[in-house]
Amino acid sequence: MNDNISNIDYQEVIEYSLDPLIIHTDYRIIYINQAAEKFFRTKNDEVTGASPLDIFQETSKDAIRKRIQSAYGKPADVIEETIYRMDGTTVDVELYCHPIVVENKKAIQTYVRDITERKETEKKQREMIKQINELSATIVPLISEVAVLPLVGKIDEEKAHLLLEIVPEKVQQQNISRLIIDFSGVYTIDNVIIDHLFKINSVLSFLGVRSIITGLRPELAVTATNLNIDLSSIPTMATVKDALSYLGIKLNV
Structure with a gap:
């Protein structure tokens, strides 16, 4: 040519x-x-x-x-x-x-x-994911100063970062002194993510908020141990009901 x-x-x-x-x-x-x-x-x-x-x-x-x-x-x-x-x-x-x-x-x-068009689609997807992630970081008040954070679904790095940013701010806004972090709905997690999630407890401690972990599956507990995360300082219960009982709160069933 x-x-x-x-x-x-x-x-x-x-x-x-x-x-x-x-x-x-x-x-x-x-x-x-x-x-x-x-x-x-x-x-x-x-x-x-x-x-x-x-x-x-x-x-x-x-x-x-x-x-x-x-x-x-x-x-x-x-x-x-x-x-x-x-x-x-x-x-x-x-x-x-x-x-x-x-x-x-x-x-x-x-x-x-x-x-x-592709950038607009990507922007909409990011906004949708952000909204979903923010919903997944919803703190549910139970009684005065006590609330539960139900973690649900797959926790990826983006969601873990978002939780670390949002949760401390929300507990302060809602005047929460004791927060139950429930892992029972989490089905996928990796070493990096579980490290981020347990950092939430450290941040909350600085804010004077006492954390209780519930629903932690054996494989997640093993991962935390392998990461040298000390669970002995964090009360760990099987269910949210057990955590409430631990706090001396009786449910009227």
Whole structure:
């Protein structure tokens, strides 16, 4: 294949590509395809000679400049960036570039892929997970100054961090002095997570809150022991009912 961009076969390939393509050399745009014209809301002759750096935010330009320079030697990794269209609007994109030769001169061909929809979906998923995690950190008041924190489902690192942040704040807001942390609904946990969860007890102790652990399965207790977590200082009961009895609270059944 002829390396010259005027070669009709190569020009047709890039012209009818569904992805916006930008070809530039020495930080000057020499060509964009139809998809790029539509995406950037401009025309090829309007951006020819402009710097490809112009589409980037100021905070990204130094890194992009270095990325372009290195891409003359080998293809660059795919990255995500927020860039500007010609009308000033911003859009989240994936960028991939690699070296080509245009009229016997090294150039860069950059692929631009709009990921706005994907980013929005990811944002909604994160918000939904956060809401679910916050619900799972609900502290249920039982009587004055006594409450239970029922842990349910799979506890991953994100949820463990969230519990460590939220629980101390909630016990202070609700004026709780004794908190029953119930593990009976937890079915999946690992070493890193159980370490985080037992840190909650340490934080609560500094706040003057006494913790009681219930529903701790044998395998979780073994994991805690292997992590050198001393359970002897934390009252441990089989059920929430046992914990209430330990506290001298009788349930009317």
